[in-house]
Amino acid sequence: MNICYKRIIYGALLLALFALILTPGIVPGTDAGFAMAADEVQVADIAADATVADAIATDATVAPAYPPAPKLTAADYPTIKGINSRIVVWIVAQLHLWFAAFVLAVPIFVFIIECIGMKTRDQRYDNMAHEFIKVSITAYSLTAILGGLLVFSLVLFYPDVFRYMSTIFKESMFAYALLFFAESAVLYIYYYGWDWLQGGNKKWVHLTLGLLLNAVGTMLMFQANAWVTFTMSPAAVDAAGVFNGDVWAAIHNFLWNPINIHRVVANVAYGGSVVGAYAAFKFLSAPNKEARAHYDWVGYNANFIAICALLPLPFAGYYLTAEIYAYSQQMGITLMGGVFAWLFIIQAVLIGTLFLSANYYLWCGMGRSDGANRYYPYLKYLAIVIVGAFLVWFTPHTLVLTNGELKSLGGPYHEYLGKFGIMPAKNTAVNIMILFTALSFVFYRRCNKISTVSWAPAGNAAVVALFVAGIINILILGVYYGYFTNTVYKVAASIPQVLTTLVIIVTALTLDSFMYKGAKEVAPLHWGRVSNRSQYALFLLAVAFTWLMGLMGYIRSGIRQHWHVSGIFRDASVDAYTPDLSFAANTVSVATILFMAMVIFVFWLAALSTRKTDASKYWMGQKS
């Protein structure tokens, strides 16, 4: 193995070890230390009150160290005239989350791009990584400002909720603040030291800083995820909400890891899409051919990152949903049934939009090479299959109809289309959509090259056989187990479907990389030779992703229904009801527009730092 890779892996292992050691150290309660700390607090309280101390001395029953979850009334929620507290907290939290997702994702792929640059010694990668991190620096400040605003909003409008949560997570919140300082310090050294830490061992130091930045950033997100998931699947508390003092158990609640995984993958896809939009705008505004070529290349790489993370994202989503079911069937059914069932139809439209725009961008991008002519005839079939899968995915099962419509349709299910509404059909459609997106990518990769290995025909046959066999397997699993067996198998069949898809993608891309190793370039890629229209696919990707994340935030929070903390701390505010989808969609739209405005400001600031005005006449002793 190349020494370069070895060093990266050793570095990653060391940091993982560091993170493992640091977490229990920062968060008391992960070991016996916290139990002692809790006892000490209790002893101090007792010492302060001799009467209580005497009572306890004579009674073996020790008063609990933590209070139960408060039982509130609407009067316990402060209000400000003309301001809806739920909407304020909702929008601020969503804006904070979008920016946080962006600034945590960018260092992940900046690190990877920097590694690629270091390995290939191609400075374009290093410059691109530097440009990406520059964009995220201003976004980082906005993330912190919005985080502060979120805390203020919670303290102001939901003081009892914040008090209860901080009672349980006070150590974790303190650790979060410390980690935030660490994140800031590492980020600024990483960014401002970019040009300083170049070449030789200095580059290794810089790369290690990048790794450290990601380790600290990920730990930050995991902390915040613990607070959020605690409200969904509370742990270390009894039925009345009394905390037992084990803060690690509260952090490591049932849904913590599923959300952690889902958010890491989604953040990378999201960060890629936002950077892609940045590159697309720069491409459209490029003053010359060179800049156009550069930003075309940057946009392609950003889109590549987004697609790579987008492909496993539905599986991470399935895992999260399965874990929600495993935690509480009631919560799972609330999630996938009733009012939220329709949300998943909207989600299907949005994810379909993401896949279609990502594929469209790839197909347009094939025009960079004349060698793509070989693959153009196949593109229409890819488009037909992907659109077909998309249509199946967003077909609802039951229809909410008027009596007249019900009568003419003969029931709430359409005789034929209703069969596409159930999960086996949708699982099959998603897997096929992902496979054909991977196929688009395979075509794109091959468009400017010809394989020179002797076994290329056999390799091609193997790839075709792999896709055909895999798709047949996915169809059998979906159709036979979805429609001709009972519910248990319906759900269980989705796992081999997912595994089939993953096996096909990994095997096909591995085979492809060996087949095209040292391939002959027959028609070079002309960066910048793409239509302006293709760049709008990148904008569509970023906007759809932002809106989708907002919508999924609504459902993640909404499945708690009228509880601040599921089942133990009831929401008694005037807003203790789930808003309908239309209201949620409008709120998310407003938040998306606000976010876009802020992102434009961030991009403008990033560009501002490169502008210079000649003011030599202004300064004493200087001549023009």
Next chain:
Amino acid sequence: MKNFLQVVTFSLLVIASFAAYASFGIPRIKPAPPPVEEKLDLGAMTMDQFIAVGEKVFNGKGTCTLCHNSMGRAPMLDKVVSISDSRMKDARYKGEATSIVEYIRESMVKPSAFVVAGFGKAGSNDSESPMPDVSGGGIGMSEAEVLAVIAYLQDLGGVEVTVEIPTDVPEESSDDEEGDGEARAPYESAEAIIEELTCGMCHMIGEEEGEMGPDLRTIGALRDKDYLRRAIIDPNAEIAEGFDADMMPDTLGDDLSAKEMEMLVDYLAGLK
């Protein structure tokens, strides 16, 4: 600047199209508001009414039917009373119940006392139930509601109802889902219920000429009160010949108090 405006316009149009689709492309469903307190007048309640309360809780607040249904997520409960004895004698039984009522009560508040084979939590080897304690958390049934559900299950199982309506519960209350978080005024007559619930849209009743459901103008001559009550609460339990399943909403039982339900059933039984 032109590019900037084009990109902003494009993005705004995309957002607007998503919002428009969510608002107009799918049905507007208003989510159920949080439960509000409803007084249960246990002292004046007959056993039929108490069973009706149990049925209402079973299908509504208790969320029992989310899992105990034909989808196979949890065992069906129509025969639970007849097999309770054998369960209590099962070697895997970990509870302390000595009677059917105690067994059912235990299975509601300590569901892991006995887990039916194949319905345990994944990896627990059927030693742990995925069902929550119905008296706590998100369901929060009161003691009277637990007993009412037991009475309903006994009635459903076709055995003698041995549960006694509690009289020592001082001020029993029940959570019920009502519109807009505020309790509506009770219906004063069966006609008012029929008008409000728009039964005439699908049924022939009074002056209404609906054709999608059975003719109710002489329903009392054909069906008894038990049938009528069940047909309102669980319309798919038995489908009248010539009509399709899933046509009638199954939430009507949730929208009526026990007293209103009985008023409606009495009215329908009187249509001869």
